[in-house]
Amino acid sequence: MDYDQLKQDIIDYSKTIGIDKIGFTTASTFEEMRIRLIKQQELNYQSGFEEKDIEKRVNPSLLLDQPKSIISIALAYPSKMKERVTSKKGARRGIFCRASWGTDYHVVLRDRLSKLEKYIMERVPDALCKSMVDTGELVDRAVAQRAGVGWSAKNCAIITPEFGSYVYLGEMITNLPLSPDTPMEDQCGECNxxxxxxxxxxxxxxxxxxxxxxxxxxxxxxxxxxxxxxxxxxxxxxxxxxxxxxxxxxxxxxxxxxxxxxxxxxxxxxxxxxxxxxxxxxxxxxxxxxxxxxxxxxxxxxxxxxxxxxxxxxxxxxxxxxxxxxxxxxxxxxxxxxxxxxxxxxxxxxxxxxxxxxxxxxxxxxxxxxxxxxxxx
Structure with a gap:
């Protein structure tokens, strides 16, 4: 199996199913993220909505047997409405954040990941894949940063050069040895x-x-x-x-x-x-x-x-x-x-x-x- 060619084929296929950006990284443990999560827990900064087992959040081998790679995907979402409505006296309006515009992003990203999984299984029938979006165990941002999708910014979002931080993230752990991409360097600089x-x-x-x-x-x-x-x-x-x-x-x-x-x-x-x-x-x-x-x-x-x-x-x-x-x-x-x-x-x-x-x-x-x-x- 020519895994470099397979990786390029996966990239090419991803563009045909509406994946805006894709990156690859190893399935090694996220050591730096483990330290950060332990600190978060000590300071009681966590929301309570996330996976409570820190090891599952940083160790892909606990989620899939003998993983070799993680594929990170990003889909860009709108920051502005094409049609606008006005909040005015007597008819006041509230606002949902942009990440809640349109169909639930979990549904949209699972659709893209499911198609990607199907493609990979057709190419390599004995491949193992485990996909997740947001509510999964791994930290999406840590995967995306290491896979070169974007950098982990000061606002705790992943910022991509192409789409800013207006992206939804998902990932797939696999046992295929796909070559990793280069992590993206921080570009926030002195901005606060x-x-x-x-x-x-x-x-x-x-x-x-x-x-x-x-x-x-x-x-x-x-x-x-x-x-x-x-x-x-x-x-x-x-x-x-x-x-x-x-x-x-x-x-x-x-x-x-x-x-x-x-x-x-x-x-x-x-x-x-x-x-x-x-x-x-x-x-x-x-x-x-x-x-x-x-x-x-x-x-x-x-x-x-x-x-x-x-x-x-x-x-x-x-x-x-x-x-x-x-x-x-x-x-x-x-x-x-x-x-x-x-x-x-x-x-x-x-x-x-x-x-x-x-x-x-x-x-x-x-x-x-x-x-x-x-x-x-």
Missing amino acids: KCIDACPTGALIQGGQLDAQRCIAFQTQTKGFLAEEFREKLGNRIYGCDTCQTICPKNKGMDFHNHIEMEPDPEIAKPLLVPLLTISNKEFKEKYGHISGSWRGKKPIQRNAIIALAHFKEESAVTDIIGVMKNDPRPVIRGTAAWALGKIGGSESKQALVAISNSETDPEVLQEMQDALAHLSS
């Missing part, structure tokens, strides 16, 4: 714009993230949002793009290479008020195909209430009062109370006083009392 711009200071230093403080992580939690994060949320209802949009390497980067990734403006930037009372069925029908729906509607609804407070949207007061009075979930009722305190007005104050008399949940009651105190002051 992403670190300076992070709304919550989650980027502790170049390449280190306190996920617990990251707005993107906070938008996905299901409990009450801490006050400091409510104030920073703005109109984000899922994810955060600040460290990408501020990056000079992303200037002018906007690619529309994949129809599945094209955003529907009414979904990517939805009206906020209708989200407050959307049913589970309606939510799944409208948003179920995007990655931002994976935690269900509760975090999205909580964030939508906070966004309305951010806008001080007086026209939404009646709807928020309805939520505070009727929603069965304490987090949603309590967040609605907080929002009324922020928006203000006599209608908000009267509702807080009246409904607090029948509220039994202690956390919700505290939110109501805090909101009333805020209005009084």
Whole structure:
């Protein structure tokens, strides 16, 4: 078997199935990443969503028998909408981050990896392959960096020269001995714009993230949002793009290479008020195909209430009062109370006083009392 020719054939085939960039690396252990992950764990910087076994995240031999290589792929996604909708008084809108525009990227990348696997198996029937996207064990960024797809940037993203950091990553471990590509050198230099711009200071230093403080992580939690994060949320209802949009390497980067990734403006930037009372069925029908729906509607609804407070949207007061009075979930009722305190007005104050008399949940009651105190002051 001429493995150099096979590698070139894989590269050529990848271009025919919509893979924008491909790189190859060895299946050796990611020693530097192990050190970083241990440090993350010691500092309690991890999100809790990732694989908990650090060895599985850095050692490919625990995931596939006698691996020889890892193939890293990248697909570029849009940074701008072709059609735009406007958020205005009386019709305020929230925003899903760019990584949640279009069809769930897990689905799109698994499709490309599945086609790539099929091609490899046709060429080498006894080949072993294991593919993964984001929720797999390996650290996508570590694989992509070592495979020469891009460099690991200070904003904790992979930046490619061709597409900036607006790329989805996936990888395939295989027992085929494919020659590795050269890792890409860091090109961030002295630039610290992403670190300076992070709304919550989650980027502790170049390449280190306190996920617990990251707005993107906070938008996905299901409990009450801490006050400091409510104030920073703005109109984000899922994810955060600040460290990408501020990056000079992303200037002018906007690619529309994949129809599945094209955003529907009414979904990517939805009206906020209708989200407050959307049913589970309606939510799944409208948003179920995007990655931002994976935690269900509760975090999205909580964030939508906070966004309305951010806008001080007086026209939404009646709807928020309805939520505070009727929603069965304490987090949603309590967040609605907080929002009324922020928006203000006599209608908000009267509702807080009246409904607090029948509220039994202690956390919700505290939110109501805090909101009333805020209005009084």
